[in-house]
Amino acid sequence: MSERTFLDEITIRSIGVIDQATIEFSSGLTVLSGETGAGKTMILTALNLILGGKSDSALVRQGSERLIASGRFRVPTDLNEIFDNFGVVIEENELVISRSVNSDGKSKATCNGIAVTANTLINMSEFIVEVHAQAANLNISKLPKQRELLDKFAGDPYKKAIADYSHVLERYFELKSRIDSLKKSKAQKDSELEELREFLSILEKLKLRQGEYSKINASIERLSNVEELRIAGITASSAIDDEESGALNSLNVARHALDSARSKDAELESIHAKVSDGYFLIDDARTELAAYIHSLEADPDQLEVLNSRKAVIIALIKKYGGNGNLDVESDNLVHKYSQSADAMADLEGGDDRLHAMELELKSTKEALVKSARHLTHVRTEAASNLSALVTQEIHELSMPHTSFSVQIKSADYSALKESDFTVLGCDEISMFISSHKDAPLVALAKGASGGEMSRVMLALEVVLAATHPVGTYIFDEVDAGVGGKAAIEVGRRLHALSRHAQVVVVTHLPQVAAWADSHFVVTKDINGSVSQSDVRKVDGEDRIEEIARMLAGLENSTSAREHAAELLSLKV
Numbered sequence: 001m002s003e004r005t006f007l008d009e010i011t012i013r014s015i016g017v018i019d020q021a022t023i024e025f026s027s028g029l030t031v032l033s034g035e036t037g038a039g040k041t042m043i044l045t046a047l048n049l050i051l052g053g054k055s056d057s058a059l060v061r062q063g064s065e066r067l068i069a070s071g072r073f074r075v076p077t078d079l080n081e082i083f084d085n086f087g088v089v090i091e092e093n094e095l096v097i098s099r100s101v102n103s104d105g106k107s108k109a110t111c112n113g114i115a116v117t118a119n120t121l122i123n124m125s126e127f128i129v130e131v132h133a134q135a136a137n138l139n140i141s142k143l144p145k146q147r148e149l150l151d152k153f154a155g156d157p158y159k160k161a162i163a164d165y166s167h168v169l170e171r172y173f174e175l176k177s178r179i180d181s182l183k184k185s186k187a188q189k190d191s192e193l194e195e196l197r198e199f200l201s202i203l204e205k206l207k208l209r210q211g212e213y214s215k216i217n218a219s220i221e222r223l224s225n226v227e228e229l230r231i232a233g234i235t236a237s238s239a240i241d242d243e244e245s246g247a248l249n250s251l252n253v254a255r256h257a258l259d260s261a262r263s264k265d266a267e268l269e270s271i272h273a274k275v276s277d278g279y280f281l282i283d284d285a286r287t288e289l290a291a292y293i294h295s296l297e298a299d300p301d302q303l304e305v306l307n308s309r310k311a312v313i314i315a316l317i318k319k320y321g322g323n324g325n326l327d328v329e330s331d332n333l334v335h336k337y338s339q340s341a342d343a344m345a346d347l348e349g350g351d352d353r354l355h356a357m358e359l360e361l362k363s364t365k366e367a368l369v370k371s372a373r374h375l376t377h378v379r380t381e382a383a384s385n386l387s388a389l390v391t392q393e394i395h396e397l398s399m400p401h402t403s404f405s406v407q408i409k410s411a412d413y414s415a416l417k418e419s420d421f422t423v424l425g426c427d428e429i430s431m432f433i434s435s436h437k438d439a440p441l442v443a444l445a446k447g448a449s450g451g452e453m454s455r456v457m458l459a460l461e462v463v464l465a466a467t468h469p470v471g472t473y474i475f476d477e478v479d480a481g482v483g484g485k486a487a488i489e490v491g492r493r494l495h496a497l498s499r500h501a502q503v504v505v506v507t508h509l510p511q512v513a514a515w516a517d518s519h520f521v522v523t524k525d526i527n528g529s530v531s532q533s534d535v536r537k538v539d540g541e542d543r544i545e546e547i548a549r550m551l552a553g554l555e556n557s558t559s560a561r562e563h564a565a566e567l568l569s570l571k572v
Contacts, residue, residue: 007025007502010047014060016042023520025504034523083127109121132475146430152464176361216306223302320336379425391404404459405433514567543568
């Protein structure tokens with residue numbers, strides 16, 4: 001099993017010009033080509049929907065009520081916990097995401113049969129696929145994205161440095177807040193101490209616990225409705241267990257009837273298995289229902305105790321809490337109780353306590369400056385390495401005189417202001433390119449053409465993939481503004497990237513398509529639509545013919561076929 005995710009298959013129904021199509025993907029570099037308007041980009045549109053992209057009724061094929069896009073992915077076991085956090089259960093290392101959009105624009109999504117939101121799909125997508133399209137070129141020109149890419153490249157040293165910095169930063173602002181509160185509270189010291197002592201005394205006696213209020217509510221609900229719950233349980237148990245008409249008996253009859261015949265028809269075997277599964281599930285439910293009914297017992301005394309405790313908690317919330325959800329406010333009281341000892345110590349300590357805290361704040365700031373400096377050092381080293389590696393990749397992409405540079409601009413560590421400390425450190429990260437040896441560095445957004453920006457992004461992806469690969473990379477318009485020798489090198493680097501991960505590319509350039517391990521051609525029929533028969537994998541002579549068509553724009557060109565064969569030999 002791969003340690004990364006892998007796209008196995010995309011199925012499309014009624015998206016744009018595509019009537020219906022299924023594409024099975026393999027490892028390495030997969031290329032999608034076809035005439036303009038044939039629908040190859042619609043395949044990536046389907047993937048965008050699968051990954052949580054905005055639904056649009058305009059995508060629904062004319063004459064259809066809805067579109068459906070689904071993707072099947074292989075997921076390594078070590079990612080199961082991450083997907084569990086999204087409420088998605090991975091079964092047998094497989095994840096199936098399905099998205100439908102109705103003609104009125106309403107959208108639904110499921111993951112392994114469980115309904116999820118589009119936002120959940122977006123959050124999950126970073127663990128599944130890296131999509132590089134024109135929007136990625138726009139994103140990379142933004143400073144936050146440039147910082148994110150550098151920090152990702154810096155890896156574990158960055159993670160440790162930012163964790164240390166964040167810990168000290170949190171402590172620094174916690175001390176600042178306590179000092180400010182203490183200074184403001186000195187005038188009301190006696191009354192606040194008295195209130196804190198009263199609060200501590202009450203909570204110590206009450207012994208309120210985290211999450212207790214919600215559990216009390218659930219118990220009250222159960223005890224208040226014991227008879228109704230018992231009737232429901234008995235009715236359900238009777239429907240399952242009745243000797244003559246119960247579900248369990250009926251399923252058992254069906255199971256035995258199919259058992260005698262299943263050997264005579266393979267189709268009956270799977271039906272028998274499902275009926276058997278249903279029988280055993282219902283049998284388990286019968287046992288659990290019996291135990292549940294037995295556990296139901298009216299307890300007026302316990303109900304009175306719970307209602308009394310609930311009333312006390314509500315009264316405390318009204319006195320010491322806020323106006324939010326009662327479950328949350330109850331937990332807030334527990335948190336306030338855990339902080340009260342420090343608050344009392346601060347107030348009782350007076351000037352001595354204030355002086356001690358100010359000394360601690362000073363030492364904490366020194367530690368904060370030290371951790372911020374270290375974070376800058378980690379980023380500076382990573383920036384130097386990333387600059388060199390991406391520059392090398394750019395040279396391989398037919399930009400031999402262009403250099404790439406990541407610059408770190410840090411706050412003045414000899415005179416830091418409090419505003420210099422952000423949650424991400426004291427650094428600003430910017431990416432630049434220089435077109436030749438003596439040319440000035442120009443911001444990436446201003447100094448690169450469309451074709452150059454695509455190649456810079458590809459170079460970054462290749463470098464990052466060597467150390468931080470995702471499972472699947474999708475490229476659309478990566479060859480925008482590129483041709484000739486540069487296009488060959490783009491294909492070569494995409495092929496190099498596919499040694500680390502699965503790569504899928506939509507292209508119109510034969511120089512790129514020639515590097516594919518798998519090549520699909522999308523065509524339209526005479527009605528202007530694409531069905532399953534119009535998405536075909538090409539090999540051998542068919543592939544030479546497709547590369548030749550891409551080269552010459554026409555079919556049966558002898559010179560184009562010769563050129564196509566020459567291009568295909570580059571990969572050997």
